[in-house]
Amino acid sequence: MLFNTVTTERIVRTRKELLKFQFRLKKLSLSQVLLGFSLFILAFLVLCAIVPSWIAPYAPTDMLTDQLLKSPSLSHPLGTDQFGRDVWTLVIYGSQQSLIMGVVSVVIGGFIGTFFGLMAGYWGGTIDSLFMRFNDILMTIPGILLAIAISVALGPSFFNVILAISVATIPGKARVVRSQVISIRNRPFIDAARAVGTSHVEIMIRHILPNCFSPLLVMMTIGVGSSILVGTGLSFLGLGVVKEIPDWGYMLSQGRSYMTVAWWVATFPGLAITLLVIVVNLIGDEIRDRMDPKKSRT
């Protein structure tokens, strides 16, 4: 008897919990699922970048000369490349440079572009004209030429490749930020801040910048992929130190001539780039949504 009530109680309880759980599952919207997925992938990629040796089954420099261009199999889940290296391992090791190249250059470009856009948009007048004309000039110069100039000025190095990519993205970002700043500059709350006595610098940093973020974020997240590829392109045009461990872009561009016989060599690094871009974008979208004060708490 006693036993019986206890069990029924338990059954009732677990059923309730089950219902609750189902309810929660249902409430998880598609966007939350996607966000979770994105965060997971990104975290994984970052982990790969930091401690590739924990994850990768082989060493990246292992050249198994008897295993050239083998298609995906159990021992090589993504196949092997033209050196007999394990593609899965390479993708993992390549994440470090690729992430840095993609993310850092976008951030540097965003930073400088924002600075110029902010200055031009906020001060207007002559400063605006000067900055924007210079910006236009930069835009007309081929990226490669700029990159070569940078490499010659600073010497070839991984960081300078990143710098070169960044420079190429500055004009676009400056433009976007400027237009955003101009639209915000005249909003009443900026006047309000001025009326309170807030200095120009603080107005720019504390009031205007946060409101420019959304379009900038879109540009930046979209730019990650092309930065990786441009970076690779530049290292061919004579800007880089050819690394022992290739980044994704390098693998992709080298592997592409094997597409006809070993599609996996180029495809997986390519997918890695695509995945990174998608994931970064989904997260960016979500950040934007959350930064939108109206959506944050309702």
Added chain:
Amino acid sequence: MVKYILNRLIVSIPVILGSLTLVFLIIHWLPGDPAQMIAGDDAAPERIDYLRHQLGLDQPLWQQYAVYLWDSVRGDFGHSFANSQPVIDRLLAQLPATLSLAALSTLFAIIVGFILGVLSAVYQNRVLDYIVRVISLLGVSMPKFWLGILLILVFSVHLQLLPAIGNGSFEQLILPSFALGVTGAGMLTRMVRNSVLEVIHEPFILTLRAKGLSEKIVLYKHVLRNALLPAVTILGLLVGEMLSGAVVTETVFSRQGLGKLVVDAINQKDIPVIQAAILITGLFNIVVNLMVDVSYSYVDPRVRKTG
């Protein structure tokens, strides 16, 4: 309007001049002697000197600059260091291929971008929306040479539907335009989605519905036209990129094009060609942006006034 256009063109002169000057300085500052490159690695020194003199490279920099500017003003872009051909001929030879590729891929980007963008906005937060969003991101992020080769393998080798290379016919244009347009299409999709969503929640849309207009008219006549503006801006940028940044596509599909020409010229230090190419792409960009702005004012009467 004419005055506006003139005004805009006048304003662009310093920009073009500035970029030409900057390019001139960069190229001359970069190491590497064009004379040596033409003569080859093992050329005798006297030959190199002779060439340098021939090309005017032994003159002081300011003099070269003055000569160059004066020639440009007169419309004489000089002769290519690499093959002594008038630069203008070399560039003009590439233009049709570049323009047709840019035009078709822009068209592709517009069609796909608008259709997907509108669909995505109308089905906001539903499965279709998510699918479209991921597709658009795929478009934005897919490496072009990988996509290009994939297209060749699928459509040219396996299905044998379309030619992979060449510059002439429309068929030869399809695959490269697709490969080049995909990025633009992805960007536009995102852009159109956003602006359609913004417009769809504007108060005047309610007015339109209150008038009893059908959804179709509301969406296609009013919403879309209002949403066009930001999309057109992106389009301007895209066209610019397609004109000068199609190197990868041109390489994979063995096409002619300004993109490749410029890269080659930079590698060969073919200074006159670089300068002229920048001038031409610069002018094109100005024209494209002008067209964008003019079409703005066509789309949005408010702009017309300030213009």
Added chain:
Amino acid sequence: MKPLLEIDDLSVDFQTAKGSLNAINKISLTIGTGEIVCLVGESGSGKTITSLSVMRLINYDGGYISQGDIKLDGQSLVGLSQKEISDLRGKKIAMIFQEPMTALDPIFTIGSQIVEVIVRHERISKLGAREKAISLLRRVGIPEPEIRMGQYPYELSGGMRQRAMIAMALACGPELLIADEPTTALDVTIQAQILSLLRELKDEFQMSILLITHDLGIAAEMADRVVVMYAGKVVEQSPVHQLFENPAHPYTQGLLHSIVTLDNVRGLKLYTIKGTIPSLSNLPTGCRFHPRCPYATDRCLSEDPPLQELNGREVACWNAERIDHLAAEFFGDTVAPTSIELTASEAYQRDAFQQASEQPLLEVKNVKKYFPIRQGLFQRGRTYIKAVDDVSFEIRKGETFGLVGESGCGKSTLGRVLLQLEKATEGSIHFEGRDLIQSGANDWKATRKDMQIVFQDPYGSINPRWKVGDIIGEPFWVHESLRGSVKRAKVESVMELVGLNPSWYDRLPHEFSGGQRQRIGIARAIALNPKFILADEAVSALDVSVQSQIVNLMQDIQQRMNLTYLFIAHGLNIVRYISDRIGVMYLGKLVEIAPTDELFRHPAHHYTKALLSAIPVPDPNRKRSFVPLEGEMPSPARPPSGCRFHTRCPAATALCREVIPELTLISPGHHAACHYPL
């Protein structure tokens, strides 16, 4: 009277992320043919949603009709598909929206937008539709309609846009016209024009009108019957006279009572309904009004009162009968002139008024502000918008100076120049004897401390991304470099002062109601104990009851902190109530300055007179015979010669056209710039 529209037991729900939300709860109302019914209620009470439901447009907003029926001419609208209902929209029911600025598609001409609706509903050629559109535009009083047809919304003024909207609504001769706050965005003078137009049109076309407003003055002027809504429910429905004479519901009483009229005794605290309208997701039990109701009983707490017949009207209140009886008493209590009590503030002001005559706090001399109009590359700055043109006046310590005038006359610009948010083109401004325009950067920061501003738009003037605590604390951050808990403590005390709950420190602006947001703006302005506050339309955007709360608050603070106000508004009732002296602006010029009572009693300038006559009076018995000001204000880029008002002045002569009248003293303290003062 045969009912044209019958709403029966209608409920509307919204589908939101957190489940469904009931926005309208079982409301019923009818409109007879040729009748004007006014729907009134505070902001957020569900008026717009009701009207959208009638149009079945609510579905586009994520809402749906969950219960009840809507019948037009006996035909049920609820069951119709969107396609079927769209045949009726614009044809049998038409709607005018609140915001004329945003209710028109910006990229199509006015003409094409009108033609569009005619072609949609009538078998008529494009040309015929065009002819018709032109005649409609002419009918609603738009001059030169042929030209206007080809213009875009941005090329028209607000009043003209609203007229175009009306023309569009009338295009197919609707039987029912729904006008959702058709005049809130407009000036008093234009408002008067539009309202009289609506009345004429109603008579001409035998339409029924559902007029939505929160301005009871308008309701009194226009309505045959009034329906009062509160938090998604109808709480009272009655003929207009009865409602104003004998309001039955405590909410209606409160509303009526919080109106500021020309009769309000200045200095006396304004009546307010305590609290704010509840949010839909958090409705009180029982009667939704009970937390704010002075008569609430236990029953009100638990049971929702139904709408019941009471002496020829319908009321939803358990205590209706009792209150009906009490009503006279209730009013007598405050209206009786005997009970006038000078508030401390008023007494203080009296003193100050005397003292201050020698010592102005703010002295404005010949201030001009011209905005250059850019016209392309080569002729920059040839022409100017003369937003403020040679204005001189002074504000004494401790007084409240009111500044009134139509939209665009330069009030805000003048205010911005005073606060150095805009550089004056010419002239001098002295604050406590200091020249503000000449002073250097250090001085400037100190001046900021002393001079503050409360902005018109409570939402736009606060950074939407900032926490309320940071917004109010910004002055502390800037001037006293306070951070963290020190700042928090200070901010909380200021929040307390303006009646904001200090525990809301971390909330974001959008989580506040309009009234609360305005309090945030005020809190920020008073944080540093300024001497002078410019209130630029600080209450214009608010509801009657909230408006009263804010005005009370401002007066309260003035008294406590010894403040001087420059109060800019176009709502003359409020200005009259709050100001000691008033300046009237027209097209960048000050045309009259006088002590408040003097101005209202003896306006000297013809413009002032016209302004005063345009104020709607919340008394159905005193339907005005006003002379609306003809036409609209000319462009400040090309002001008329001579007296700028001559183009609209009934008394204008050749002299007015040529000679600019000087601001001259016509009686003690009363200046006017008119050749022929009244």
Added chain:
Amino acid sequence: GDAVKEGGAKDTVGAQATGTVTPGGELVWALAGTVTSDSLDAHKAGFAPTTRVMRSIYDSLVVELPDHTIKPWLATSWELSSDKKSYTFHLRKDVKFHDGTPFNAEAVKFNFDRIIDPATKASSSINELGSYQSTDVIDEFTVKVNFKSPFAPFLSNAAKVDLGFVSPTAVKEYGDAFPQNPVGTGPFKLKKITPSSQVELEKNPDYNWGPSNAKHQGPAYLDKLTVKYVEEEATRVSVLQSKQVQVADIIPPQNLVALKADKNFNVQETELLQANFTLYLNIQKAPWNDLKIRQAFRSALDIDAAVKTIYLGTSKQGWSPLSPQQFGYTPTRENAYKVDVAKSNQTLEEAGWIKGADGYRAKDGKRLTVEVIDTQGNREKRLDLIAIFTQQLKQVGIELKVISLPTGTYTDRRNKGDYDLIAGSQFSGDPDVLRQLYSTKGPSKQNNIAKTNDPKLDDLLEQGYLETDPEKRKTIYKDAQEYIIDQVYGIPTYVFNYSVASTKDVKGITFDSPAWPVFYDAWIQK
């Protein structure tokens, strides 16, 4: 000889023996590379892809067979003067340029003089002429070419396109535009150049002066030969596989095997006569100035394994600076050195280069790093090859670093000697190429790529240049090769095979002396 190898041997039989010739039709050829700057001037274009196309437009005085014997072509016979400084050629009398200009002694003189005229901006052809002095027109069809000193490679060079003949009339007519309007005497003439895209050639109907090794006389079989520039490897293979073109050259190793096995395609391979892709340690820089260290470097490399891996067995290790089919090649040093990691380690250890914790050797705080400068990218998978070397060198504690540079910077650093290692190959049909690579008396008279400044070597190469007796020459070059290998002035890596793949119905493609395809005998089976 057996210039056609493996698959080629099979195919030469298949391609030429079976069936009767069906003339006519258009052949489309996917060229690996582009006709740089659209320049088809025989004397100006120094880049291999261009030269490959020009072979069909221009004819040469003589033709060189795979066994390095020289046979008549435009010259029916020739004699060398007793001082070995002059060649007298007797020309064919029936030869006409595409524009109708007769080919005669004047034309020969015009061509050779044109090459050495600085205004022509000739590139490799000027080197092919060596110590050229003048040309004398003896009579209309007899011409005497004079050199300042004996110039042994001349006949071999004369067989190459670089010294092919352009029409004097056309040069005068077109001036600077001649490179875009080439006129020669070849079996094909230009129809149209589409810049950066393709060259269309059509049959020269008057042609009746094929080289003496040709399989037929009269005009070429093909009506039209279209050359499309398809640089991208995957694209080139794809268009061949989908038969959008009938011929593609330089098939990447990964596709070679499959294409060879495919019944629908023919693959012909031939060794490119050249100085092999060689690693040049900067011998003017420490520690590479030490022979022992260079040897240690070399014995750390398993070149054979690396070449097998990267070229998937389609190429062999090269043992000499010269490729095996080259005149004067000596096999004496094949397998003369071995992979010997232990010995490398020992030598380096003895020289004071001590392995650190990171696995790399260092001396006086300086790591043993080899900076390789490069500007060509991964052309022909050469960087891949170096990547494998990097791994191998790591085993002995040497760090190899490839630095990719823009051409200008690269040239600068190379001329300044600011590098440890440079790698390169030099296309040439004669062993005299060694003089260009290793001698201080080469054409540039200053730098050579190997940085050698060795009087003994200079002397040997000078002799080889002057010696006209083939047997003596062979000995000289044998000594030179051995010396270079023993001194480790260069480390040869692999032998490059030029490959041409075609659809099965294409027959009769042959190769000229340095290995470029000849389409004169080619035909398409109907």
